Amino acid sequence: MTILRPILATILSLVLGLLATSLFHESPLHIFKIFLQSGFGSAYDFGMTLTYSVPLILTGLSVSLAFKAGLFNIGAEGQLTMGALAVAVFAALVPLPSLIAPLAGALVAACAGGIWGALVGFLKARRGAHEVIMTIMMNFIAAGISSYVAVYLLKDPNTQNPQTLPILPAFSLTQYSLFNGAPVTFALFLSLLIAVVCWLYLYRTPYGFELRAVGENEHASSTAGIGVQKVQILAMFFSGALAGLVGVGEVMGRVGCFKLDFSPGYGFTGIAVAFLGRCHPLAIIFSGLLFGAIQKGASDLEIFTQNVTSDLALVLQALIILVVSADGLWEKWIPVKKGKA
Amino acid sequence: MKHFGLLLFFFFSCFLFSSQATAKPNLKVCLIFDKAGHDDHGFNESAYKGFQKAMSSYLISSDSRIFEANADEQVDQALNGFARSKCELVISVGVNISEHVKTKVANYPKLKFLLIDDVGAGENVRSVSFREDEGSFLMGAIAAMKTKTRVIGIVGGMNIPLLQKMINGYKAGAHYVDPRVTVLTSFVGVTVAGWNDPSKAKQISLNLFSQGADVIFQAAGGSGLGVFDAVEEASTNKDPIKRYAIGCDSNQNSIKPGLVLTSMIKNITQVVLSSVDDMVEKNFKPGHIVYDVKNNGIDWALDSHNRSLFSISEIKKISKIKQNIISGVLVVSPVH
Numbered sequence: 303m304t305i306l307r308p309i310l311a312t313i314l315s316l317v318l319g320l321l322a323t324s325l326f327h328e329s330p331l332h333i334f335k336i337f338l339q340s341g342f343g344s345a346y347d348f349g350m351t352l353t354y355s356v357p358l359i360l361t362g363l364s365v366s367l368a369f370k371a372g373l374f375n376i377g378a379e380g381q382l383t384m385g386a387l388a389v390a391v392f393a394a395l396v397p398l399p400s401l402i403a404p405l406a407g408a409l410v411a412a413c414a415g416g417i418w419g420a421l422v423g424f425l426k427a428r429r430g431a432h433e434v435i436m437t438i439m440m441n442f443i444a445a446g447i448s449s450y451v452a453v454y455l456l457k458d459p460n461t462q463n464p465q466t467l468p469i470l471p472a473f474s475l476t477q478y479s480l481f482n483g484a485p486v487t488f489a490l491f492l493s494l495l496i497a498v499v500c501w502l503y504l505y506r507t508p509y510g511f512e513l514r515a516v517g518e519n520e521h522a523s524s525t526a527g528i529g530v531q532k533v534q535i536l537a538m539f540f541s542g543a544l545a546g547l548v549g550v551g552e553v554m555g556r557v558g559c560f561k562l563d564f565s566p567g568y569g570f571t572g573i574a575v576a577f578l579g580r581c582h583p584l585a586i587i588f589s590g591l592l593f594g595a596i597q598k599g600a601s602d603l604e605i606f607t608q609n610v611t612s613d614l615a616l617v618l619q620a621l622i623i624l625v626v627s628a629d630g631l632w633e634k635w636i637p638v639k640k641g642k643a
Numbered sequence: 644m645k646h647f648g649l650l651l652f653f654f655f656s657c658f659l660f661s662s663q664a665t666a667k668p669n670l671k672v673c674l675i676f677d678k679a680g681h682d683d684h685g686f687n688e689s690a691y692k693g694f695q696k697a698m699s700s701y702l703i704s705s706d707s708r709i710f711e712a713n714a715d716e717q718v719d720q721a722l723n724g725f726a727r728s729k730c731e732l733v734i735s736v737g738v739n740i741s742e743h744v745k746t747k748v749a750n751y752p753k754l755k756f757l758l759i760d761d762v763g764a765g766e767n768v769r770s771v772s773f774r775e776d777e778g779s780f781l782m783g784a785i786a787a788m789k790t791k792t793r794v795i796g797i798v799g800g801m802n803i804p805l806l807q808k809m810i811n812g813y814k815a816g817a818h819y820v821d822p823r824v825t826v827l828t829s830f831v832g833v834t835v836a837g838w839n840d841p842s843k844a845k846q847i848s849l850n851l852f853s854q855g856a857d858v859i860f861q862a863a864g865g866s867g868l869g870v871f872d873a874v875e876e877a878s879t880n881k882d883p884i885k886r887y888a889i890g891c892d893s894n895q896n897s898i899k900p901g902l903v904l905t906s907m908i909k910n911i912t913q914v915v916l917s918s919v920d921d922m923v924e925k926n927f928k929p930g931h932i933v934y935d936v937k938n939n940g941i942d943w944a945l946d947s948h949n950r951s952l953f954s955i956s957e958i959k960k961i962s963k964i965k966q967n968i969i970s971g972v973l974v975v976s977p978v979h
Contacts, residue, residue, distance in 0.1 A: 557715065
């Protein structure tokens, strides 16, 4: 039943969203065809869909891991900024042999994002500061720091764009030629691997159990002898680290430097991805792919249709969230079996 | 075999005239904008105007498209889509987009590219850049001429090299007219969002007013509208000092008539149109074109909205400075 709901919700909102396009004198079927074509039509298209999906899967995981611990992490955007910035600086300045360079880069990205998240976790656990407010504010601080670095400290003098020096060649990940130029790299498998690891961590280890227990009921966990503060800090660290890993694909895989404002709101879309996947790490892979495909398809609409713009992606995302979260409606249509609720 | 081409042409024209009463233009042109969009009241909009003009005068096909890219990979995707949908000329508007497009031009040998604000290489690439420093020099000179407080300001979107070039030009122009003028500099933001935050630009302008500035040059893209709002507010609040704004990129005199001293015009509309014309006439040549005051690519705006702000002798003085830049008597150097 839990699987059925998001799937039905997705189909329903896709239908609604596509029907809406008929208001603008476009045939919904034609639009749907463009969507399919541009999301999965060729190796290149599919590669681009995967490229869009990777950061969304990671931020989706980041949000859901924190959510499992009862924390609402709106700061994935800031954490991924710090992760990407750290790996860009590290990869531009520290010469390493190409065997270990990408691994070291990934560690740096994860640690930077993790520390950015753990700061919030620490303040939450020790001082009771609300994590929503804190993470939002940390997003601004991250934006400020990254722009200081990209504009003043490590500015690439060869360009008008605010971006850091290019990374050393040893750090750049190879793009698979299979996808005809779409920048698909090892980051894709990394994100899939991480999703599985997250699932194992949450559901197959005592630490994961503690984390979920704290998320379900802080006081009960505390009574049961779980160090709630430690768990919260750790959860925010992992959550931040997952977001920070976005930097691996974006900096070492795709761009080759840190570009200011490179993220079109991956951290925020990640929240939607997490909720569509009901915060289940393996389901997030699919919801991430779906959101990636929507993003890819929607921007192609601008090229192939007269009246529909890429904003349709936002409409579809909003509809999906609306339909998924309309709990009362679902209870009426598909009642949960008694005794299982 | 000699007449084969003629025969083909005959068939082709028969086909053309039988299928359509009037020949529709079939040149497909595609524009890529950055996330400020095509209606930013400035740089992008003037490019869009060129596109619209080309469309309404039936130079280009109605299949022509504009695309607003939020991120680099979207630019890649757009190029791929344009190539697939039989686009012939791709125009990348602004340095953010052009910088990325220029690295990709080699992948699309069949497409022609017009890069605005950056310089690329290739047989299918025409690059266009502007001497903003010359324009800013003129604006600085005009501001220094009109200031009563001997304090003038410039509000930039964010601190990038282009802005430094403009600030240097602005300062040089102001000091050329009056060395005692103080130039205040302020930036709206530290991220790209700084180009699109009018309310913050307004606060900054009010702040510059309180420091004595009475002329503010906006070089802040979409945020610039906030500078105009600040000037209007000063005027409605019966501020004893008359405050003026200076527009940028397109002619913005009409946004707040009488309060906008002048605008630094970058003639992007013309740049777009002339490249479209060249495409229509199969005369598109690669290379790098620099637009400056001399070839009318950069100019100051004087129209019915601001003529009453200048005396005849002032207009003469400004024209003299412009003439000196054109003749090379006055050399504006981008770096100081």
